[in-house]
Amino acid sequence: MPPKKTTQRNSQRSLAKPRTLPSYLIHIIIILTIGLAGWVVWLDYNVQAKFAGARWALPARVYARPLELYAGIKLRRSDLLTELDSLGYQSVPTLTGPGQYQASATSVNFITRGFAFWDGAEPSRVLRASFNNQQLTAISDSQHQTIPLIRVEPQEIAKIYPQHHQDRILVKIREVPKMLIKALVVTEDRSFYQHFGVDPKAIARAVITNIRAGSIRQGGSTLTQQLVKNFFLSHERTAWRKINEAIMALLLEFHYSKDEILEAYLNEIYLGQDNERAIHGFGLAAQFYFGRPLQELAPHHLALLVGLARGASYYDPRRHPDRALQRRNRILATLVSLAALSEADGQRYAKEPLGVTPQPQSLSRFPAFMDLVHRQLVHDYREEDLRSIGLQIFTSLDPSAQFTAEHALSQRLAGLEKQRGLPADTLEGSVVVTAADTGEVLALVGGRNPHYAGFNRVLDAKRPIGSLVKPAIYLTALADPKQYHMLTPLKDMPIRMKIKNGKSWNPANYDGKPHGWVPMYSALAHSYNLATVDLGMQIGIDRIQKMLHTLGVEETLPEYPSILLGSLDLAPLSVAQMYQTFASGGFYTALKTIREVLTADGKPLKRYGLAVEQVVNSGPVFLLNYMLTKVTSMGTARALATNLPSAMPLAGKTGTTNDLRDSWFVGFGSDRLGVVWVGRDDNQPAGFSGANGAMQVWLDMMRERPPAPISLNAPEGVSWYWINTVGKRTDQDCVGVTRFPFINVSSVPEYQACDQSGNILEAPAGGTSNDGVGKPSPQQLQELF
């Protein structure tokens, strides 16, 4: 260290011969002293600025929904275990602390970690959850007291990183295991609590060792110096930097306590690399290597982490387990030799395996969902702040629903390709699942490879929606109850329409055949195109456009009649928004992913509360939803009735576009709504109707956890009537009667009695022709009912 020696020599000389010193030298010394003082002041200024302000840029942390446990929740034992495993809980024979569970055939005992939610802290508790085959039957605490409800801590699903990709979980010195501090101090800086920033003895020792070895083997840096080096300085090894390091270490020690310095060290130190992401601090290292919070680690885990401080890549336990083990055991031995650990414990821990978890997936596990979260966040927060102020973002993602949806899509698409002999990986798809009444997005799959963070089909793939548009047309009609009801006959006959440029439009049915007069509910159930065009032209395109916007569609809509058959391009998320309004009974709720945003220290910033807006009356929507249950019981989606019998009635609608390019399905019960699109990215025919493609994915997804049935409790102003086989009102005990809801009492068909055996007494007069002229004949209607 030549510069330092020079300084010392100068000062010795000046002390030895003060009187013979020429005046210019005095000036030089004064100038040098002022210069040095100025420099030290400048360094001090930096040290304090850094230490007093926000020391680290912290990534925003994004959480999934916390799992709520209560008696009766449809959660199997395996579902709870999956959740606990994802949270890094350890399966143990005897419970001793938070983050542990113990599973038997019908119950799970576990100790939660506790979590500070914005609206109150959920304390760590010892719990017992009991299960039968379908659900959680009871939850109680260690005193066998029944607990009505508990929130398990939420899974962290993603982070929004600072530009430099440093990641850390801040820890407080008081919360850190004492063993970690002991191990760190004995390994890195034994006189940490005695020195004042630099340790001359350690430097001397290092110098001797290095001279003997003839190369640099040992450093004499204190923890304070290491912190300074990481915190303020570049990594070049120059004498100038060494001097700065020493001055700054002294300054740091002057201003701050040992604990403050140690805490900063614990959070700053580099401990590993995960692709682009740099792992800093012991808090994050515990999660990165062991999948658990630091507080839950045993001494041998802590020794391993301490060993990484010297060389995170050289001692990487995943790449160099032998080196890591050796280093860990050497640290354990040191602890034993200094009586920080008993000899028996030392030997026991040295025999433990490393216990490192497999490398966590470095990419975001749910890129498509995160994409939507991010798009919603940038409306309210600056990108720079998202990446640096450590926001905590609580979302509605249900990891279990997400995995089910991802699995259903990728498996079914592969199955469909195999079944049709299509080339592998040509089909694509997307899925979105929402909570029916609150509009929360529970799952979002942007493609069959859910980890690919590229094109997000749910948000950005706008495709023609085909018959998915029809419910909007029928709802427009039903919203005018004086004119229309579920039995209103529609004309399903060939039609030719003149459109612009002198061209004509000749819509046709999917099966190519006309069906004559059909009641409205049947036309929708079977998705008849001609009947729908008939209805749509009666209503008018403008009213239908208006209805689509009312329902929540934001895209600009074409004005030509083919919109009636769904030649309008929507993203699956828009489709979900539109059907959400049906599923929630005519109440619009913007689909949302974010529940609340908190600051790094848990103060609430913003809550995205539930807001509903009644955009369509409940009565017409109820009628529409009842018609949509006919789709799944007797119409194009009747496979639902056979595949999910216990969940019926469910509402659904299939959608297929020209040449089988797009296959759509939307289905909902009273709790969840799912939208599935299947097709090809190059927009070539995929070869699947809505029922053959998308609906199969939907079924696979919903079979796993069936939705709750649609509620058929008629809202205010809607009444049920029994209708016989010819479309007349009759009594319940007549033969072949079906219930239909009506809004307008005067539009209920006239009464027709039946005899004692239930047969219709008299046939009303009516035409018999099937030429599309005049009202339908009883025979025609009979076929249809």
Next chain:
Amino acid sequence: MQRFARVCVGLLPVFMLSACVSYPSDGYYDSRRARDYTGLDDGYNRPREAPPSRHTKRRPVVPPPTYEEPTVNPLPEYGEPSHAPEPLDTKPPTEADNQTAPESTTEPHVFEPLAANESPPVATATPPKQRKPRAVTSPGVLALIQQAQAQAKAGDADKAVATLERALRIEPQNPWIWHRLAVIRLQQEQWQQTIDLASKSNSFSGDDPDLLYRNWRVIGMALEKVGDSAGAERAMLRSQQYRERATSSQTL
């Protein structure tokens, strides 16, 4: 080396002076540069009234709707708005409150007054068979509703709303939860949300005259506030009809 340290320590008064200087940003992230979102949001969780026009305004899916009207008075005590004639929704929902009406009811439930030339409804069909009662109140939901009530009483409407939303995630079609949300919004003077939430509650309330009575009253109060006195009068009339039905069904 040690002497050098002492020299430095000798300079400490200078450092201490320097501590009073305001610090530059050194390229590292500085919290003081961050935008203050708390101020931006003008109080935590204060949803504002929805804009009146539904059909003309394009609703952004992203972000969740933020409303325009920031003038919301401080939250009144949970309990009765001063203009209300009697305690509103003081009855906590018990299991009995939420039991579904017997499914075999033959009572017609068409409450719109019929026009003179219209024939009265005959042979109204019973509602289709339901697998589940309309509003199953589990102990978990009851606990949340009680918690929300306590939070509202303590003047913490935001937490009460959040707690009720938790309850809704468990029982999304429980009309009592929606009703309670409407009452809190009424107290927060968010009239349009009050109307929408009470209507939402109505859509699940089936044949429960007591709940319909409460919801229509809440709607009436809110309509009065938004200046629709004719609508308010109709709503109050309806509320009164349901109230009579509720009391008569009790005496039966």
